[in-house]
Amino acid sequence: MQVAVGEKIVTSQNYLATHVGAKVLEDGGNAFDATIAVSAVLSVVLPHTSGLGGDGFLFALTPEGIIAFNSSGWSPKNLKKEKIGERDPNSIVVPGLVDAWNFIYNEYATMDLSRLLSPAIALSTNGFYLGKSLYKSILSSSGLGDTWKKTFGDKTFGSKLKLPRLGNALKIISRDPRDFYQGKLAEEIVIGLRSNGSTMEISDFSEFHGEKVKMIRTTYRDFNVYEFPPNSQGITTLEILKMSEIKELWKRPYTDYERVNDYIKILSIAYADRDNYVADPRFYQIPDLLDEIRLKNALKGKAKTNILSDGDTTFFAISDGENLVGFIQSLFYPFGSGIVVNDIVFNNRGFGFTTGHNQPEGRKRPMHTLSILYAEREGEELLIGCAGGDLRPQIHSQVFQYYTDYGMEIDEAVHSPRLIMTGDKIMVEKRLEIPFPKLDFMVPDVGIVQAIKRKGSYTIGVADPRSEGVALPV
Template structure:
């Protein structure tokens, strides 16, 4: 049996140290937004391969005043981004893959608009861990070992993280120094001023084509979340440049076709789910891009006529491999009625491989489609298509926020967990831990690889379906919250990623 936790405020994150930090902020009078910054900063230290201040972040939340708020904290490519070189080389790591990191800007916006505690107090847990040391967890040990062959060529990564293994004590004094500076001088110090100059110089010394102005002019932005319905729930997701539209499209396809009227372990239902996911991903790869460079109406993809025709007439020559990259998502809640979904990432484990001041920098530029005339093609000062997204769903009785580590797989994971709740009457914890089924590779309509957790109890119908171990980390790592109208919360953490949920009254 699996259970969530219930209380009037709480936190669910991927590791206990981050959950504890957020809970302490709440216990000391902070709100869910203060706790979110604390959790985010601790995750940046103890799980540096998943996210951090060298990467991006997004927020989707509901305030105690019943306001849905969203923020796009993703960075842009440099003003001197070498387009031709990038298209020619198609790098997956290294200096050409770095975009301006947006996470600290997100902290700044959250604190300026909703924070109640001093940043020195909020960041003290992360600073202490970075300065005094923390033990290498199983998650971090696995990430170092699996990444070593790819990243040992980057001396700054190798000297910072490459020699550590399970149980070793890691100290990151340069990271601690950066956090101290921004806690005292303000979050914008990361983008403007002497600290920013130091970071940019060290990035440029490692071949990163970036300028001070790229940092100093960076701002994320509040955005209007996309909105649709599923049964009696109103759904919200992050708009482009994220793939949030893909989750909503997949859920509408499921609803229109009615596949979730079949039993949960019905193989025909699961095969139909794979085919609908392929349609949604095909549209994602055609249309999702930085809206300041390419304008389209995402609600087109949610209209009944469009989706019915897509089901009937779907054709594509696209060959696509979907991957689950390292990210971390968490939720916080407080006694004031605020619930916060927060996701951060440096994309691949340890991102680009470039490390400055103990900070791994993201390789998010590989989110660009390496074609000049594509909506998502690379360009200076442009945001790439982003895999990060968050699902919020509510009706008259309850509100859910669901998020995960999952890379390209995220729309499928969000859809599965949500329909587990709504269509199969599972509790929050059961919905998270129920067996998953994910398509990971396809060509046109043809499924080339899909994976199903063996706990579902079904046999593969062809050689392209692989049965994998139950609770496998390869099918994502979910954190979620259910908020009741009566003012208390149910939080749950996925055993697939070692997550911990805690709550109190």
């Protein structure tokens, strides 16, 4: 089911994860309980997208207000690389996902952690059957190293994969999540990472914690729109929307040549700002990129964007009738660094370091592609998130503009064809007819979106038909 309507909803990129989340709600758990359970299952069955070796960001709308938690990891304190390669062992940062679970569990959960992690433990230990997205990613990742090949290299679509050491790690985490960072498990992981070339030390793990953050806000027409602040690229989405509002793009048809031309220019400006300014705010004071006068002046000039690429990530959203939760987790590239320790695939998030304000430094968080869009107007709330890497701000903005500017319901907005700028080319899905010169018709890299809309007494959950996603009501 790609669209579900009800009071309580779970929508994710994988049918097993959605089922597990719905069962938690059915058994009396809240959206935070279900978030931990869904996140853990995704960490097992979609190991190319996310997992214990990666990061996580939480957004929640509660009766008390907005909660936002950034659990993106920092680099090892002894990192001294000036340039980090795509699958370089130095690209591994301390994974933040488990600390996000710890935060959610201690602050908002109502069920025992062992109950919430038991489905993921069972899937790891007893095995699960490979879906198509995992199989396709294995096929395209065959050049990764020995630890990856030993774990995934011989698997085919429909074959069974067991990850017993991951299951054991989850059992340890179910007793105390901080053991992932400062217990025997943490020591084993650090030894394994160092044996594969990382400079990671146990103190890099033990001293790491995610942090509560304040979402950044702007307006788009009659909506208040929120995104994660830097080190997240969420501010890039808000720049795109503000410049679209300044140019009044909604007054023209979506496929109008002039509108597309203006939108491409807006993307170039926003991404140039991202590349120049978005970095870890603990190392650099970021200017006000949303100042309207500044944006109007920027629209008069030109901007050149670096090459942008897709990435493997997974987003899910949950409503329990009271709380609305969005959660996004990632390794960055498919299978991250390609380094596997204890059946845990480790990220390559450090490849997000560039130069200038975002240059590699010890205990620094790289510019991060993860973000979640939340929008509200009187009596109406929207959560939009996606897999998409660098492309996420344009995917978020397009789905939101389909909804706000062109009268689509949220499921239509998610399902509708998208346009993607990668810096050196423009890609569209073949079913999107745009009279634009030099279009490069490449279908796959347009993101995988999950979304939730809440209005009055009902909620709509949407799973992108471009994936194995499922939305279920409870």
